[in-house]
Amino acid sequence: MFDPVIAPSGTLLGLLQRGRGDGTLHALTAPRPEALAALNHCVLHDPRHDWQVENRSLYYARLYLDLAGGLDAVEAHLFDPEDVLNADESRTGLALAVLGHLASYGRTDALELLRRYAAHGVNWAWALDELALRDDDAGLRALAAPVLARFPRDPEGDAELAVAVRDAFEPRPWRLWADDPRESIATRVRAAHETGSFDRWQRQMNSTGPRPGWSVRAVFEWAEQGVERGTALHVPAARCLTAVAGPEDRSEIVEAARSGTEGARCTALHYLSDANDPEVLDLIEGAAATGPTPVVEAAVA
Template sequence: MSAFIMRGVDAHTLTGQLRRGRGLGLRRALSDGGAEAVEAVYGCCVDDPRDDRSTEERSWYLLRLARALRLDSAPIAAHLLAPVAETDEDDCRIGLAADVLAGLARDGDPRALQALRAYVVEGRYWSRALDAMWEEGGDAMCEGLAPAVLARADDDELRFHVEIDDGPWSAWAAGEPRIRALLDAESPRSGGGGAWWPLRELPDARLMALVEADGPAARTQAMRELGRRGDPVLLDLAEDPAMRNVAGGVPGLWAVLDRLGAGALDRARGWAASDDPDLAGQGVRVLAEHGTAQDVPALLADLTAMAEQREWCGAETPARGLGRLGAAEAVPTLRFLWKETTHSYARGDYLAGLLGAAGAGAAELLVEAADDCEERVREYTSGTAQS
């Protein structure tokens, strides 16, 4: 399977477009269906091309291609079941393979289902395969696997995976006392949004005392209340080095600064030009959400810098702002970002920017967007996308 490993592939090639999850790549692959398309789809299944597996999507995209190209599941199954060294981490190498195999198993491919079941019994990251099977086929696809899971996992490992409202656990609980006991012991997860005392009743001085002296959780709650009141003291807190955590930021600051709206603009314009990366980032966020035409040069400079550095995530914020302001001068850079980004999640923001900055000139991208790997990009073609 080593022939499938391909990193840093040019964005103009079919392989590069498929690894980026672009709709253009999918359309090209379905149009020619040649060896490059087949090899690239196999490659994506066994060598996860995502920059950020916590946000980027590929499963729907790759499964659609695998079905349309009538791919043999055997190479993907062989990759899933290939032995790995004890020191190797293979959770990243099996995620998309499991998802695609589960989709093919739902279509009736017996080898795909057999490989998944074997991996649940023998594989290191068995729960990842089990989740994929449950998502595609529910209890029918996972039937009979409970004894194998219980045989290989002690209660501590099971406790990590068992969830009340997800996976086969509730379905298995009736016949498996160990699972039933773990489900009974699991407490509902906290929403995390409520305060521990009536912050709305506290005076500003008491809130500031919480901000300055209490732990990070209480500090965030107090800052939220200050934001709700529209207190400009938040602008001072943003500039206070003592408020920074070890990573150099102020947790939760952006969410509360946003409550100040245009009231933060004057200070944010100075921040955006700051040498302090965190403060500059906060400034760009304010300008993107609340700035006016006079802020287009600053946003465009930030977008250009992010594009030159290939900081795909960093470019998302100025892209949205420039689209909101209808900045036509940003279109060439936004088009570059759309084509080149290896962080597929960012395309939703680049598309929003292009539709705002180019208007009808970006209409052809909506055709491509209908086949993008990211649901948030596809939503623009149905009018359901949220800005």
């Protein structure tokens, strides 16, 4: 962690750096240019000793509103050439969080700054998380192309994209992009989702610590949990079956494909289809004839 330089507590800057309530009162009674200069200094030079335990962004955002402060200094900071050289979240994180709160209060200039930074800034993932909570679907869809362009269309780029999707703090943009009408975007994001889900399983299975008893049933239960959350997991779950299922598990998988719960049935059908199981065609016909809509879609996919 960096060690911020804190001004004396009796000064306006020192009060704002410490997040004191009387700092707001002093700022509102001070000359406006002086108050804005102190506020900008705090936002652009994070004064917190540990940003993970000290929440200061809402405090500063409200002060911007009270002072009717512009965002020129924040914009200059975000798009400074140093942004390319210094990817440390501590350089831009507080400013992005403040913009997020301002966007929630209806500041369209803050929303536009977040969109621009998500498209072009180094700490784009933080900006995207802020937008996931505040922007509308159209605004997020417009960011799909520039965000995906960060990841080359090669194995290394696809792997980095899968990690970004898997580790996203706010999944809303990625879920939206997975259903994007532009097939090139939707296909790539869905593939990243599947890879990320499978990677999670691999990391859990390869853990050097205590391991749960991964089994075919555990995979089916995981797929069913996805159904309950409204997230289709049968494709990555089928890939997980490839890692955990043995010949002795075939009868259980076939039975799940015939009469299992929705998540288990979709997973089993996908797995048996990929494995070219001799019974899969009959099972697909049965699912298409009698299964609920998600099972039918999985059967004919």
